[in-house]
Amino acid sequence: MKVIKNSTLYLSVSIIQSFMSFLLLPLYTSLLSTGEFGLTSLINSVAGLLSIFFLFGSQSVVSRLYFEHSQDQEKLKRFLGTVFLSKLIWNLVIASVLLLGREYIFPIIGEGVAFYPYMLIAIGMAFFSSIFQLFQTLQQTKQNGWRYSVVQILYLLLNNGISVLLLVVFKLRAEGIILGTLIADIVMTIYVFSSLRKRIHFGISKEIVKDAFGFSWPIFLHALFGWAMGSINKLILNNLVSIDTVGIYTIGFTIAGIVNMVTVALNRSYTPWFFEKMKKEKRNNEDIVIFSEFIVLMYSIVALIISLFGREVIALVLSKSYFDSWRVIPFLSFGYVFNGVYFFFVNIFNYQKKSVKLVPLYTLLSALLNTGFNYLLIPRFGIIGSALSSLLAMFLLSLITYFGSKRLLNIKYNYLRLLGLISIPALFSLVVFLPINLNSWVALPLNTVYLCVVLLLIYWLTKKRYGDSYVKQYRNLKRVLDRKFQHYRKNR
DSSP, X not given: OHHHXXXXXXXXXXXXXXXXXXXXXXXXXXXXXXXXXXXXXXXXXXXXXXXXHHHTTHHHHHHHHHHHHTTSHHHHHHHHHHHHHHHHHHHHHHHHHHHHTHHHHHHHHSTTOOIIIIIHHHHHHHHXXXXXXXXXXXXXXXXXXXXXXXXXXXXXXXXXXXXXXXXXXXXXXXXXXXXXXXXXXXXXXXXXXXXXXXXXXXXXXXXXHHHHHHHHHHHHHHHHHHHHHHHHHHHXXXXXXXXXXXXXHHHHHHHHHHXXXXXXXXXXXXXXXXXXXXXXXXXXXXXXXXXXXHHHHHHHHHHHHHHHXXXXXXXXXXXXXXXXXXXXXXXXXXXXXXXXXXXXXXXXXXXXXXXXXXXXXXXXXXXXXXXXHHHHHHHHHTHHHHHHXXXXXXXXXXXXXXXXXXXXXXXXXXXXXXXXXHHHHHHHHGGGGSSOOOOHHHHXXXXXXXXXXXXXXXXXXXXXXXXXXXXXXXXXXHHHHHHHHHHHHHTO
């Protein structure tokens, strides 16, 4: 019951975080040029990369080893003291390496971006945010959902509040936004050590450090490959094109991210349902297959809606200099649909626990393909080439994971059918590229009519397989989504 309650809290925090990001987009894009906005996005991506090295998978150490020491308070204090003190020492070592090697490291990952103040701030953000992230992992491990949520929301308010203050009042522009994040990270780090000072014994246990390394490095690699799938595009765009292009791409990336938020949130609810079905002795795999296909169709419809209306939203809400960002939205949106398909097959690996170690290898392969596609397509197609690279990489990730999952458990997913459920809405989304210039207030109702026609056509094309079970699949979906909220209400 507590797990379900905490899952609801974590999902709520995620939604609040996404909402705040969208809320600030009009302000940021009205006050920052495309180059300045691109610079903030690039620095955040670099900080994200560096934080992976600072963390080095230490979250897994807390989540995996915490309960081995939780029964003895003295052992627990020594364990937490070792984790946080070794984290501080490790961070100092990594920061020193980055500072000493700055002339060799940062021209590679941020060509044309000055080390001072931008890359120096990125190092600071990664240094302090890794400590805060570790603390938040501790709260999740202890199943302290309320504290995690309250602290995370306070951090979001502090981060965005200081950033807006420095941007609007002190006119610090791009520097103000990233400096606001750094200040918030420093404040939260002070809070972390203040909160833990009576609960830990600072010291280093060699035995704990040795055990920790065994758990941390696979998570480090998985996080690194995952970052490459999501953020390396911005670094390559900056290196091959310009920082202004990064700013334009980031807007489309953020709007298309709505699809990603939907797939991640729904997968959190789908996974327990899937495991429950798999545990039944006389399970009906056909139910799993049809329900999964229905969810993919829903993902595709969400991606279609985002693709059709993204351009008009950008035209009405954001500065004209960011208008071209709509061009990447269809490709990224449907890329995230393939990422949602990938989740179905990863669940099979998670169910067959011994094989879950193979998943990072698939992520690595896809990250390498994404990087290669970027270098191949960006020189020819610019930001659209970057978006196409993500689409192709996510498609291939879902495909190779599908074949890998079939070797473990044959649930009889039909990948060609899944591909069809994605391809039909994707093809209809390409209407936005027709050379027709309409006023946004005219385009909105026309797009609405077009969407209704497409939805009717999709229904007609799929009714032979799903017509008799549309209501059943809708009820399945409603049941999966409602379950956690019903349990949450019972336990309030």
